[in-house]
Structure formats: structure tokens, C-alpha cells
Amino acid sequence: MTLVLEAQHINKHFQKPVPFHVLKDICFDVKKGEFASIMGKSGSGKSTLLYILSTMDTDYDGKLFLNEHLVTGKPSKELSRIRNKHIGFVFQFHYLLSEFSVIENVMLPAKKLGEKSHAEIEHEAIKKLEMLHIGHLAKKRANRISGGEKQRVAIARALINDPSILMGDEPTGNLDSYNSENVFQIFKQLKEEKGLSLLVVTHDMDFAKRTDRIIEMEDGSIIS
Numbered sequence: 001m002t003l004v005l006e007a008q009h010i011n012k013h014f015q016k017p018v019p020f021h022v023l024k025d026i027c028f029d030v031k032k033g034e035f036a037s038i039m040g041k042s043g044s045g046k047s048t049l050l051y052i053l054s055t056m057d058t059d060y061d062g063k064l065f066l067n068e069h070l071v072t073g074k075p076s077k078e079l080s081r082i083r084n085k086h087i088g089f090v091f092q093f094h095y096l097l098s099e100f101s102v103i104e105n106v107m108l109p110a111k112k113l114g115e116k117s118h119a120e121i122e123h124e125a126i127k128k129l130e131m132l133h134i135g136h137l138a139k140k141r142a143n144r145i146s147g148g149e150k151q152r153v154a155i156a157r158a159l160i161n162d163p164s165i166l167m168g169d170e171p172t173g174n175l176d177s178y179n180s181e182n183v184f185q186i187f188k189q190l191k192e193e194k195g196l197s198l199l200v201v202t203h204d205m206d207f208a209k210r211t212d213r214i215i216e217m218e219d220g221s222i223i224s
């Protein structure tokens, strides 16, 4: 079975304010089409791990593979390109550019990648927005839509380059139960219909128990 993501013996230390071994020999993988969640108490190292797995943090020991290629040690420019093309990221806060329209926000990562024409990117962005049932919001300014709609726009933006894996750091943490369920159903649909792999840090047990696998962390280690 194809491994989309593989972490081998990831260790990380913070030096300040005091030396601290924050991630201890983390080993796991995410298979193609798998929807996994990471749970654990506050401070157990979930976000620190996710930032390494998403290639945003390169200061660690161990090896990280994406689509079975080693990404550890690659130069930052190459990593940035790999990240933009292969990893979609959804945060607790949507980080949309409020002065831009919804569709402009969604198009940005594809513009940055620079592999398609403006018209092709626009067409893709409309498709993504329609898939998430927010096609009618395309021309609206990003600060003129609701919180739940903003998170769906952030998901459309994360999907614009057709990534291999979608990662989320508390993607429903700022949403009410209706919109949280909506996001869960979108993720499930992406897995089932597109074969997308998903890895989501969450505190929401109701969310996590419906994913394929819960990776539980405690004090910087995976305990189950």
C-alpha cells in the first residue's frame, strides 16, 4: 500500500527557556486514502509534530518521507515547492486575506506554484468552491462571509493544487457544532471520493473517533 507520509524516529529538542525533549522517537505513517487524527493533552507535542510533518519546521532529528521520497534535508526553496504542491493545510483560524475576494484567496497557492495559466487556475478554483457548496461566494470579499464559510474557503484553498495529503491543526476548533460536522463530512467525502489522505490534530473526541485511526500522544511520544 502506498505511503503518503512516513515519519521515522523523529526527535526534537527545544533549547530555550530550558532544554526540553519535546518529541521522542516518533514513528508512524499515513497510507493513501487514510483519514487519521492526532489526539493528546495540551502540551503533548501535537502541533510541534504537525509542523514537522508539514515540512514547515526543519529543525529535528529523524527522517520524513512524502510520497515515499525523503524530504528531510532538502533546501528550503525546494521544500516550499514540495509543500505547496503536495500538502494542503487547514488551521484553526482560516488566515484568509480579508481584502481579497474568496476566489482570489483560493487561487493564491496555485499562482505561487506557477504551473497553470490564470484561466486554468480560475476554473479549478470554481470547481473546488462548487464541490464545497460555496460557488456562489466566489466574488465576495473574504471578510464578508461567515466563520463556517471562511473555513470552507480555507479548505478550497488547501485543495487547489490537488495535494496528496490534507493536514489540519484544530480545523474545527473555532467552529460551532453545525459547522464542525460540516467540515468533518467534507473531509470524509474527500477521502471516500477522491482517495485523499488526511491527518488532523483535534481535541474533539466525537470528530476523532469517526476517523480511520487515532494516534494518541502523551509527553512527546505516541502511546497508541
Ligand SMILES: Nc1ncnc2c1ncn2[C@@H]1O[C@H](COP(=O)(O)OP(=O)(O)OP(=O)(O)O)[C@@H](O)[C@H]1O
Pocket (backbone or CB within 6 Å): 014, 015, 016, 017, 020, 022, 040, 041, 042, 043, 044, 045, 046, 047, 048, 049
Ligand atoms: N518554541 C518553543 N520553545 C519552547 N518550548 C515550546 C515551543 N513551542 C512549544 N513548546 C512546548 O512544547 C510542548 C508541546 O507544545 P505543542 O504546542 O506541540 O503541544 P500541543 O499538544 O499541540 O498543545 P495544544 O493542544 O495546547 O495545542 C509544550 O510544553 C510547549 O510549551
